[in-house]
Amino acid sequence: MIAGGGAIGSLLRYGIALAQIRLTAWPGWVGILLANLLGCLLMGLAAGVNPTSPWLRGLAMAGFCGGLTTFSAFALDLAFLCLTRAWRQAAACVGLSVVGGVGLVVLGLYTATWLSPTDRRSLYVPVPQGLRNGGVAQVLVGEGDKVTGGQWSCPL
Amino acid sequence: MTGFATVVGVAVGGGCGALLRGFIEHAAAPAGVPSWAAILGVNLLGCVLIGYLIVWLEVRLHRAGESRLARHPRGQRLAHVPGLLAPDPTLPPTEIARARSRLRVESGLLFTGLLGGLTTFSAFGLDLVSLMQGGLFVTAGVNLGLSVLGGAAGVVLGLEVGLLAHGRRQP
Known part of the structure; x- marks a missing residue:
């Protein structure tokens, strides 16, 4: 590809x-x-x-x-x-x-x-080094105090 | 025919070059090399190679006296190469046309395509943005400086190596 x-x-x-x-x-x-x-x-x-x-x-x-x-x-x-x-x-x-x-x-x-x-x-968060090519991190994503997701796929 | 061969060369070279970069990037990540350093290394390698290859290719194939190397301050060291700095009078026009079309195809394959x-x-650019988003402004600055200055210096290094290999010391 x-x-x-x-x-x-x-x-x-x-x-x-x-x-x-x-x-x-x-x-x-x-x-x-x-x-x-x-x-x-x-x-x-x-x-x-x-x-x-x-x-x-x-x-x-x-x-x-x-x-x-x-x-x-x-x-x-x-x-x-x-x-x-x-x-x-x-x-x-x-x-x-x-x-x-x-x-x-x-x-x-x-x-x-x-x-x-x-x-x-x-979400624009700092990219941890070594987390490229679609690596998935466990993070808390949400608005205010409402957590909407726990998994974040590295966009970069 | 030349145009078609050039298009094929660009596509084949571009595919191989991109694949090679993909392999290097994937090998660098588990080794702990940050992505921006892997891209920087690949870019600098390409810059040194293009500097050397332009001397190699033009010395072999430029018979019409239109070489870009004529603009190089030390281009006169290549004055002994027939047809590089001034058109080669010994060659019939058909041979000049043939060398020109080979130059087009090969530079399409090697420069535009592979490198x-x-x-x-x-x-x-994406690495610069991601480093700055992460607040790593010093790393972003180092990456920018090394890429631009190192890239230009890499090309000059490649050119000088090519001139050493193919040129003659000036009397």
Whole structure:
């Protein structure tokens, strides 16, 4: 499932980068930036929806979003921008990627939480280390003094 | 034909890269390595590899004098490679076209596909958000700094290793 999602995501990124170079006069790193930002938004949405099936998690999160986004091309563009002394573009590339990426992950998380039915809303609690990939923790979830659930599946 | 082969290469490479990252992530969790460190390690590995591979691939296949390495400050060390910094006059146009299409297919398979699928930005962003939600701002800052500076430095390291392996010391 991860491989299938990664293949589809990589193809979409290739398409985005190609379309950006063909259709616009912007420098080449903008296409990678767009693919990364789109992947961050989708990753936030997927983490907020918090699918329980490990197959679906692998397909959507590690596979599709992971394949759609890339770090190596971002770092390669950044290194070449620095080597050619294009400092302003390098700063724009880093700033837009990091701030935009984090912002879109948060936006995706909140949108997915807002859209999902009230009883399925995931609670934003610190993620214990080593509790990834759908690990389940015993926690108390509730409003006020009314406990509504005792099991929490890690959304991240 | 080149376009189709490139698309297949991107899909196959992306699938293999994502699968490899999935295996590393799943192996890291029981070993006690936090997820952000596993993603950081995979991303840095991909950065060093892309730096080396771009030298390797362009030295082998760039015969039209349009190499990205011409913009590298030490790119002149590759001046002895025919066709890298200036078009190769000895080659017939058909050979240049063939090398160009091989470069497209192979960079699609290796860069866009394999390394693009291996490294990820979305998991990095999600880890940053989850670390900050957990109040671990110092860890988030370390992750951010190591990723961005380490990634760029990793690419430069890979480029330098490639230049050492394929370049000639300047007289």
